Amino acid sequence: MNIIIKTKSLTKQYGHILAVDHIDLEVFEGEIFGLLGPNGAGKTTTIRMLTGQIKPTFGEAWIAGYDIIHESIKAKESIGVVPEVSNVYDEMSAWENLIFAAELYDVPRSERSKRAIELLKFFGLYERKEDKVANFSKGMKRRLTIATALIHKPKVIFLDEPTTGLDVQSSRMIRILLKQLNKTGVTIFLTTHYIEEADQLCHRIAIINKGKIIALGSPEELKTKAEEEHIIEISFSISKDVEEYEDIENQLKNLNYVNSISRIGDKFRLYVENTSEAIPIIIDFCRKNNLKIISINTLKPSLEDAFVKITGLSPEIMKIEKETKKRVSLG
Amino acid sequence: MAKTWIKSLIKAFYIAKKDAKVYYFKAPNFTYGLLMPFALFIAFSLSGQINPLLIIPGLISLVILFGTTSIEAVAVVLEKQTGTIERLLIAPISFFTIVLGKALAGLFFGLILSIIILIPSAIISGISIANPLLVLIAIIISSLTFSTLGVLVSAYAKWVPEAQMLSNFLRFPMAFICGVFLPIENMPIQLVIIARFLPLTYSVEALRISVGNSISIFTYLIDIVALILFSFIFLIIGSKILQKRLE
Numbered sequence: 403m404n405i406i407i408k409t410k411s412l413t414k415q416y417g418h419i420l421a422v423d424h425i426d427l428e429v430f431e432g433e434i435f436g437l438l439g440p441n442g443a444g445k446t447t448t449i450r451m452l453t454g455q456i457k458p459t460f461g462e463a464w465i466a467g468y469d470i471i472h473e474s475i476k477a478k479e480s481i482g483v484v485p486e487v488s489n490v491y492d493e494m495s496a497w498e499n500l501i502f503a504a505e506l507y508d509v510p511r512s513e514r515s516k517r518a519i520e521l522l523k524f525f526g527l528y529e530r531k532e533d534k535v536a537n538f539s540k541g542m543k544r545r546l547t548i549a550t551a552l553i554h555k556p557k558v559i560f561l562d563e564p565t566t567g568l569d570v571q572s573s574r575m576i577r578i579l580l581k582q583l584n585k586t587g588v589t590i591f592l593t594t595h596y597i598e599e600a601d602q603l604c605h606r607i608a609i610i611n612k613g614k615i616i617a618l619g620s621p622e623e624l625k626t627k628a629e630e631e632h633i634i635e636i637s638f639s640i641s642k643d644v645e646e647y648e649d650i651e652n653q654l655k656n657l658n659y660v661n662s663i664s665r666i667g668d669k670f671r672l673y674v675e676n677t678s679e680a681i682p683i684i685i686d687f688c689r690k691n692n693l694k695i696i697s698i699n700t701l702k703p704s705l706e707d708a709f710v711k712i713t714g715l716s717p718e719i720m721k722i723e724k725e726t727k728k729r730v731s732l733g
Numbered sequence: 734m735a736k737t738w739i740k741s742l743i744k745a746f747y748i749a750k751k752d753a754k755v756y757y758f759k760a761p762n763f764t765y766g767l768l769m770p771f772a773l774f775i776a777f778s779l780s781g782q783i784n785p786l787l788i789i790p791g792l793i794s795l796v797i798l799f800g801t802t803s804i805e806a807v808a809v810v811l812e813k814q815t816g817t818i819e820r821l822l823i824a825p826i827s828f829f830t831i832v833l834g835k836a837l838a839g840l841f842f843g844l845i846l847s848i849i850i851l852i853p854s855a856i857i858s859g860i861s862i863a864n865p866l867l868v869l870i871a872i873i874i875s876s877l878t879f880s881t882l883g884v885l886v887s888a889y890a891k892w893v894p895e896a897q898m899l900s901n902f903l904r905f906p907m908a909f910i911c912g913v914f915l916p917i918e919n920m921p922i923q924l925v926i927i928a929r930f931l932p933l934t935y936s937v938e939a940l941r942i943s944v945g946n947s948i949s950i951f952t953y954l955i956d957i958v959a960l961i962l963f964s965f966i967f968l969i970i971g972s973k974i975l976q977k978r979l980e
């Protein structure tokens with residue numbers, strides 16, 4: 403397979419912060435590659451370096467064979483970029499936005515209209531082509547931003563958190579469109595902090611945390627890694643009292659063979675080394691504390707479990723950060 | 734090489750066209766660019782004798798200066814603030830092309846503004862313009878120079894009012910020492926030296942020569958060359974500042 407994106411010790415330092423810390427990546431032509439990590443992990447910084455918006459402090463990278471620093475114009479001609487926040491011009495129509503993109507990317511004059519029509523149809527915006535973008539919903543703006551990034555038929559498209567901030571339906575639509583786009587041969591490099599999204603969409607995933615790549619592989623490979631650990635899911639007949647839950651959670655965590663614990667609704671998930679040793683201990687604990695078990699299951703690890711095991715981060719942390727971020731942008 | 738230059742000039746024109754669509758019609762600064770020089774002028778001309786051949790070129794230079802720097806404050810700062818500048822950064826174009834595009838939109842704005850002022854004021858005062866072609870060239874080059882100055886200042890500023898304030902630090906002193914109201918020959922030598930480092934001096938001089946057919950064509954040529962040099966320097970510094978501010 404051809405390598406279309408390659409980085410060598412790519413690094414970005416902001417003052418004391420190593421936003422991106424010596425990362426080495428290889429992305430193959432035709433794949434959907436995901437950079438998965440919590441907020442502040444260095445995803446955006448990585449994309450901004452690869453797309454020539456900021457200069458790396460150290461290291462190198464190539465896109466379609468072009469050095470991103472010394473041949474940045476050539477590299478830029480081969481890529482499309484969709485930033486975290488849709489950046490189409492509100493004051494112009496969808497059509498004008500596409501034509502302006504075509505002008506900047508040297509699309510021959512005779513092909514501009516044809517491409518714009520194709521893309522508007524593909525992204526379901528054709529009926530609204532003369533409308534000012536200011537009247538578009540968030541999902542429509544995101545689709546138009548992706549369309550403008552494709553006007554010059556780039557080999558690679560970069561998307562920074564393509565579904566963040568969108569409603570469920572718009573997000574689903576974008577994921578479907580990205581898959582269709584990939585089938586036409588476009589390499590997709592995206593970032594996300596949604597584990598499920600990475601799982602559904604990506605052929606390969608790199609997990610990034612604190613600027614470092616800490617795991618790399620297909621979703622299946624990552625799940626297999628997590629399989630060395632087992633999961634027991636258990637629920638009890640107890641009141642909905644928060645303190646009681648926390649109390650039980652703390653006690654369960656301290657049991658032998660239990661590595662870590664998370665809570666999903668009224669269920670506890672115990673990550674254990676050895677199921678057959680752990681289950682009797684858990685049952686014993688319940689009996690001693692008069693806890694009535696409603697259900698107990700052993701689970702096949704999901705990508706989320708793999709993520710927890712590999713990063714040591716709770717998946718809840720990603721969700722909490724996402725919420726606060728949303729609030730900030732609203733306020 | 735030449736092909737690359739033509740390509741980036743064409744793209745600068747596309748950026749200029751886009752700027753005109755997006756920013757130029759929603760600017761309250763439109764009026765700011767016209768009102769301020771008028772106010773200055775009326776205040777000044779009330780106190781002295783009025784020779785239209787001296788006054789009109791000065792007025793046009795001032796209108797170009799205030800108009801283009803005001804519109805660039807909007808076009809450059811809003812592009813940064815709304816984040817649409819990213820669209821230009823990811824495109825296969827250089828920072829120089831971006832600032833040149835911004836300045837070209839300003840150039841057309843300055844040109845239209847000065848024609849709006851020049852024709853009625855020439856008719857009202859009854860002067861006949863000595864050399865219309867040279868006037869047109871002087872107007873175009875002045876518009877370019879002051880637009881690039883506006884881009885430079887606005888590349889640094891974070892907010893539109895900040896860009897306006899920074900521009901005022903340059904616009905008002907220039908308005909008083911660059912020969913708009915008083916010919917610089919009548920000023921103390923220290924001020925004359927300073928005036929020779931400021932672009933407005935050359936703009937006023939070139940317009941006076943071409944409107945009134947007064948001094949030599951040679952001086953006019955020097956003025957035009959000086960203005961072009963200023964433009965280049967402002968464009969280069971402006972593109973560096975923009976790059977630094979976006980890191």
Ligand SMILES: Nc1ncnc2c1ncn2[C@@H]1O[C@H](COP(=O)(O)OP(=O)(O)O)[C@@H](O)[C@H]1O
Pocket residue numbers: 416419420421439440441442443444445446447448980
């Ligand atoms: N322009 C900047 N100046 C200083 N620090 C920055 C800048 N951009 C990003 N950072 C820091 O770099 C780290 C990575 O940020 P970012 O790449 O935006 O993360 P992500 O996109 O994964 O949420 C964070 O700690 C962030 O605060």
Ligand SMILES: [Mg+2]
Pocket residue numbers: 442445446447486562563
């Ligand atoms: Mg980010």
